[in-house]
Amino acid sequence: MTAMTIAATDFVAGPRLNIDLHAVAANTRVFVARAQGEVMAVVKADGFGHGAIDVARTALANGATRLGVTSLSEATALRAGGLRAPVLSWLNAVDADWASAVRHDVEVAVPSLAHLDAIVNAATGARVHLHLDTGMARDGASPSEWGQLCRAARRAERHGRLRVVGVMGHLGCADVPVDGCNRQARQLFMWGVRSARSAGLRPQHRHLAATAATLTDSDAHHTMSRIGAGLVGIDPSRTVDLEPALSLTAPLVSVRTVPAGARVGYGHAWTTPAPTRLGLLPVGYADGLPRIASGQAEVQVGGQRRPLVGRISMDMVVVDLGDVVVAIGDDAVVLGPGHAGEPTVREWAGWADTLEHEIVTGLGARVRRTTSGAATHRHVRQAL
Template identity: 65%
Template sequence: MTPSPAAVEAAGSIPTLVIDTTAVTANVRTIGSATDGEVMAVVKADAFGHGTVAVAKASLAGGATRFGVTTLAEALDLRAAGFTERILSWLNPLDADFAAAAAHGIEVAVPGLAHLAAVRAAPGLRVHLQLDTGMARDGASPEEWVALCREARAAEAAGLLSVVGVMGHLPCADRPGHPANDAGRARFAWGLQTAHDLGLRPADHHLAATAATLSDPLSHHTMSRIGAGLVGIDESHTARLRPALTLTAPLVQVREVAAGTSVGYGHSWQAPRDTRLGLLALGYADGLPRLASNRAEVLVGGRRRPVVGRISMDMTIVDLGEADGPDAPREGDLATVFGPGDAGEPTAAEWAGWAETLEHEIVTGLGPRLHRITVGEPPATPNRPTLTPKTIGIR
């Protein structure tokens, strides 16, 4: 959507990040149409740098039914903001406040026997047993899985906890057809069968994140966890998702330089001709990757202009070219650093390419100095009852 006139006016004065929540809602609908299961909106890391509360509201408007986060702190923040939907937290140390999780109806992942012992001390928790399906990262190894399921069943029988889910994660979902995904699906199927054979009856089975939901129907179970896809990132490149961020900054200074002029730290770029340089007051402290120096582009005056010299902590230089006249870029004109690409501006995906990284790192690395404007925000979360375990929306 086009930002409001007020948003455009505000964006013209300082480096500004515009978050379009209608894009989030549309992305959830697009991804949700690819699966018959529920959609969990993963709003970890401040919803990939887009703002947790705004993205959470927009995700619900698109059909998401619950939330996923990494830490209990993130989950408690959602509760404090008034969200009563189910929340799963899956990356916690052994000494996390699992009693607070139980008190606020927050579900937690159990990746091994040590964590199972820790959550047993907070009676009433709803847990998702986590199986390592091929990443040697989080989750129980196959060698530990049988014991984990057996001990979890004993704890459940003793009334200490409820096993409501089994979860895993595919290692190469961004490459549909990769054999590691076949192995991951097979291990997950074995894990589910093992849990069932040992007496567990978890209602939630979830393996797929965004890329697998869009490209690998065999990985779909009762639910998919959608994180990067909420904000328009699809590593599988199989769907038309809409980026939700636009980053702009005004030209704070324009100067004429002669051919041969060296620019920035280390003099990594010399002007090949007489030209005009524009200065943007943002740099790597604001999240622009230094590796994109002398590679990236921005949109100024309807044309892409190259970033020249090294991106520094607070400043980025753009080659505006030789042209002068009434249409030439001047101080105060707005540069679009990245956006959805509708007007020809670069996208976060292009910046990721210039920086030899992935979009996730670009959008989550944007700094706190940027002015943020949220447009298209859904209606405010309705008044909700006082939160207790009995009033939290658990199905």
């Protein structure tokens, strides 16, 4: 059996996720300058893993005028957090608590006749956005149902049951601006708006573009753009340099010297080719590091990139330190903006063959979170 030396300390802090609100503020101003209409700050999934309340406040302080989420529970959490800006919730079951939307002054999307009937019966005075499926076969009313939905909504409006304040759709290929499906979706959306007007509706808000289309497709801009991933530094179109807003660090909790031939982790997926030093970090797939990135991912420790070796475990990863001079308690940068050479969210997404969105929203709740920066800048920069 190979002898190993293990150092230890009495206490080492755990992994820490820091959210840079200055980055959120700067990104918001980029979109305010680009959008032809209002900017809706989409803070679903806890602000893309960055903290919904903090991201919302920062975006509103830097030029966004409205908020968007998926569920009513997310919307009411914003209200409980003291936010009073207009909020739209667009993904709810037919039997959702529609009355709570009226109580909390939350606008809701209507993707079907069944949803419309439920809202009419439960929530007098609701403000709604009719949602058209513009080619994704996912959420929203199908074009074949759209005319009937518009006419039924107009009847409900005439009877004082609700008010149609918006029409919305979604682009399925906006991250590839030249894809023909974007043109088809834009045309279908304009048809949907005309149909709504023909039914007697006069929606104030019309929104189709999200982050990518706001940056690359001015024809998709209407009265409002919905910006979610872009607020936290993710550009699916990869056309603009936004500022990543989070950094994940984890301390070395042990360091050991091993000989050549030492087998590391579950399944012995990696064997040391030469004598080296291994460091243990208390962060794993339960904290959001994708296991599929095993054998590819790196961290920055002692100012140098070093590979993670063996399989990513639920609670820990092993880093091959080589000859990097470090001590127990020193932080490794698991991911960050990349300004100092550390791995980025985009790199982690590449190692895991996934989207940056999945990486940031998957970071676990047990990671200690801190914020830096302020959410009080109110001078919107009009030109970049």
